Each structure stands twice: as C-alpha cells, then as structure tokens.
Ligand SMILES: Nc1ncnc2c1ncn2[C@@H]1O[C@H](COP(=O)(O)OP(=O)(O)O)[C@@H](O)[C@H]1O
C-alpha cells in the first residue's frame with residue numbers, strides 16, 4: 001500500500017493528573033516527508049515526539065507506524081530513532097565509538113559494523129574526525145555525531161527534538177541547509193520539533209502548528225504563512241496587521257468586508273468558515289504593503305504617515321498611521337529605495353493587493369483579547 005501514511009497519530013491524549021499535555025491529536029505523516037511540529041515552549045511537541053519514539057505512552061489514542069499499532073512496543077523495537085535536544089553523546093568515547101554504540105546489540109559483526117559506521121559518518125561529513133574524542137568537537141560537529149548515531153540504526157523515521165537550538169545563529173543556518181539535504185539524500189521520514197518558525201518554514205514539506213496540546217493547523221510552509229486559519233497561528237508565524245471589520249456580504253464561497261482603512265475587500269472563505277455575526281477578523285502581512293515612490297501609482301492604495309521606524313540592515317520596519325481610531329500598520333521594506341531614510345512624520349502612499357488579505361476564523365477572533 002504505497003500511500004498508507006508512515007505515521008498515523010490517532011486521537012492521542014496525554015494527561016499528567018488533570019493537565020493535558022496532548023489533547024486529542026490526530027495527524028498523518030507520509031513516508032519520506034520532512035515534517036515539523038512547531039509551537040511555543042510547553043505546547044506538547046516533545047511529548048508527542050517521545051510518544052512516537054515510545055519513550056512516553058499516550059493516556060488514550062493510538063500511534064501506528066508503517067501500519068502497525070505501537071502501543072506496548074518498546075522504543076528499541078520501533079522503526080524510529082531519536083536525536084535528543086541535548087545530543088546525549090558520550091564525551092569519553094571517540095566519534096566512531098559513539099556512532100557504533102547502538103549497533104552493538106545488533107551483533108552485526110566487525111566488518112558490517114565498520115561499514116555502517118563509515119556510511120553514517122559520510123552522510124554527516126564527519127569521516128575524517130572518526131578518531132576524535134567527543135569532548136574535542138565543536139557544537140556543530142557534536143550535533144552531526146548525534147545525527148550519525150541515529151542514522152546508523154537505519155530507522156524509517158528520524159525524530160529530532162530541537163536539534164539545532166544549542167547552536168549560534170550562523171551555524172544553525174548552515175546546519176539547517178545540511179539537515180534538509182541529508183533528509184533528501186537518505187529519503188526517510190524526518191519529524192522535527194522546533195519553536196523557530198523560520199526553521200520550520202525553511203526545512204519542512206509540511207508543518208503542524210501546536211498550541212496547548214492541540215494541533216491548530218497542518219499545511220505546507222507557504223500555505224501556513226499565507227493562509228493561517230486563526231489569529232494565533234498568524235501571530236506565531238510572523239508579523240500580521242489585524243483588522244476587525246464588518247461583514248457586508250457573504251455568498252458563493254466569498255465574504256465581502258468593510259474596512260476603515262482599505263475600503264471594501266472581498267476574500268475567499270476558508271473551509272468550514274461560518275460568517276456568523278457582523279464582525280470578523282482579517283489580516284495582511286507587513287511585507288504585503290509596499291511604499292509607492294514618487295509618481296508611481298497602484299490599483300489599490302492607502303495613505304499614511306510614518307509614526308515609527310526601525311532599521312534592520314537589510315530591511316526597515318515602519319509603523320504607519322492611517323487615520324484616527326485605527327491601529328497603525330506595520331510594514332517591512334527592503335532597503336533599496338530609501339525606506340531607511342524616511343523621517344518620522346513623512347507622508348507616504350502604500351500599495352496593497354486585496355488578495356493578500358486573509359480571513360481568520362472566529363476562533364481567532366474569540367482569542368483576540
Ligand atoms: N513528566 C511530566 N510531568 C508533568 N508535566 C509534564 C511532564 N512532561 C511534560 N509535562 C508538561 O507537559 C507540557 C508539554 O511539555 P513538552 O511536550 O515538553 O512541551 P514542548 O516540547 O512543546 O516545550 C508542559 O506544560 C510540561 O510542563
């Protein structure tokens with residue numbers, strides 16, 4: 001059965017007393033997928049990953065891996081392997097010994113064992129450091145030993161719990177690129193836990209965003225960034241200008257809303273959206289508002305005044321006042337045309353595309369204060 005999911009998480013809950021660390025999580029992950037669990041600290045990511053690995057047992061629900069229920073299957077009998085947040089490598093062993101450690105119990109024989117260790121070290125580009133003691137390695141190298149140690153077991157699913165969070169920014173970005181090409185090369189399912197939205201966006205085929213033990217949305221990086229379902233998801237994935245507005249029409253899978261600043265806007269209605277009541281929440285990302293310079297005109301414009309400015313080198317973030325009683329708009333401009341030199345109080349015109357707005361579900365509206 002080619003298209004049976006590799007992992008089927010079926011109504012999984014995990015309680016600690018009355019506290020629910022996981023609350024009815026249902027999720028399918030395909031074979032060969034790079035899948036990320038993204039959410040703030042404490043939302044249940046590690047608990048879910050440990051449940052897939054078998055280090056934790058759900059209070060209710062089932063997890064099937066490659067079609068087989070894993071309830072009561074111990075971690076070492078599952079086709080999974082986990083890279084822990086703290087790497088858990090042995091400082092007194094050298095790189096080869098660290099990588100070979102888990103293989104011992106398989107009793108493969110010295111030749112096969114050496115071959116497998118060699119392959120794993122090649123995969124993470126550590127072959128020349130095989131004799132190095134683990135405590136003589138840099139953070140990035142230790143991270144690769146941890147990866148090799150998991151890969152050498154030839155799992156069908158590699159579970160990675162915030163594997164890059166201990167590295168500094170530059171190294172982390174390098175390792176992200178490596179992680180992605182490693183996954184492509186070995187072709188197995190990767191499940192990455194991260195609280196870093198950029199990491200999830202850059203690496204994943206699909207992302208599940210979690211809050212409070214529940215899945216808020218599962219989608220591709222582009223869809224989850226451009227079409228977040230709720231205010232909470234939109235907020236977690238980056239900046240967003242939220243506008244509470246009045247519904248003017250609701251028909252044929254579209255909703256028309258009346259906004260103070262942007263006039264009337266027609267948006268596609270997401271699945272399951274009920275346009276109840278007469279107010280609704282919409283949003284537009286800061287980079288979807290573009291400054292119009294000199295005489296340039298756009299089909300859709302809005303006027304404003306620079307209220308605040310922050311310089312980020314490559315970009316400038318501006319707060320723009322667009323009228324009394326309306327929240328200032330946040331915009332992001334690359335520093336090509338002079339956004340970094342705009343004085344406070346300068347008038348400007350912004351272009352926008354009506355289809356850059358997203359309609360956020362009422363769930364998002366309810367959670368807004
Ligand atoms: N052994 C435990 N006993 C009690 N509460 C726990 C235990 N493990 C995790 N939790 C709680 O469950 C929630 C989810 O934890 P965790 O899965 O580690 O979150 P994340 O990895 O997303 O930061 C947290 O509030 C945490 O305090």
Ligand SMILES: [Mg+2]
Pocket residue numbers: 045046047
């Ligand atoms: Mg965690």
